[in-house]
Amino acid sequence: MKLIVTSQGPEATDPVDPRFGRAPYFLVCDVETGGFTALDNRDQAAAAQGAGVQAAQIVAGSGAQIVLTGHCGPKAFAVLSEAGLQVYAGATGSVQDAVHAWYEGKLELLATPDGIPHH
């Protein structure tokens, strides 16, 4: 199984980016091996609008089943739900911290979007 974490940098020790759509990196964590792979989202993060839709599309195509982030807006949430991904919010600290927090059941599984839409 794979998790994907919104990150401010390309390393697992970098801080989580609390914004889903405008995170510069997504770190894909393979739960079986414990390895991390970075996806560069810097171009899309700067989109004038629809950054969440674009980001969700990338995440949905990454093979991950679970997303760990700070907040997730309505459009990104719609795409992720349609793609069958689960979104956990409230991640803080480093990317590694977020994965541990999820493993210990400390993150909230979102049933509805919790972020403010931006244009």
Added chain:
Amino acid sequence: MRIAVASGKGGTGKTTVAVNLALTAARAGLSVHLGDCDVEEPNARLFLDVAFEAPRDVSVPVPVIDAAICNHCGACAKICAFNAIACLPDRTLVFLDLCHSCAGCWLVCPQAAITQGTRVLGELTSGTGRELAATQGLLRVGETVVPPLIRAVKDAAGPAAWVILDAPPGTSCPVVETMKGVDFVLLVTEPTPFGRHDLELAVRLTRSVGLPCGVVINRAGGTPDLIDAFCAREGLPVLARIPFKRTVAAACAEGRLAIEADQDVAAAMTGLFHALRDREAAA
């Protein structure tokens, strides 16, 4: 002549200037059409003796994807510069409020699975009164795509000698759309630091779109004020001053014309009208 009445700051008196200038021009014998392009909050009609017709919807084309034909190839999502389409392995989602109606998706779809639907942005109404004609747009609540409705207001203006467009506040896309194609921009401001700050932004905008502009100082007190100083430094003409008087405020609050309530405003608008006529003649 097409004139846009704009400002940076909201509440400086754009509508007051647009309406009173329009009536001054009409009473001087010109055919005048007033277009209220402040479609999020149009209020010029409150001051006009114009019978408006029943409104008609203004809509834009948007994609409708036939799920039975679409094979989720992703060509539409790829071409969409506005991120309005998300293509997933087994479904394709459209977010219509992000769509700018560029037509890219239905032109590029290899399966011809996308047809054109419509999305209503707001409504438009026009009317003719004894002295002038007017059009106003009214945006649907919650809508964020504004320029197509402003274009519709401008298109409805017809062949009047003078078209005066009351712009929305600010310096963003709706204001740029209002200014597009006009001959002159009137920037209305007030002698406060906030008014001057936003005037600077508005001046930069008019210069970046290559339009000549002049300034109207509303709620003007003694001269020279901080707006005069700014205009002198920037080489901008101050074309009118509307005095800061209770009679003017009361007239506006009651939906009456300031030019009828106050002689100083009437004189200021007549002066503004002649200044603009001179520019028109010189052009």
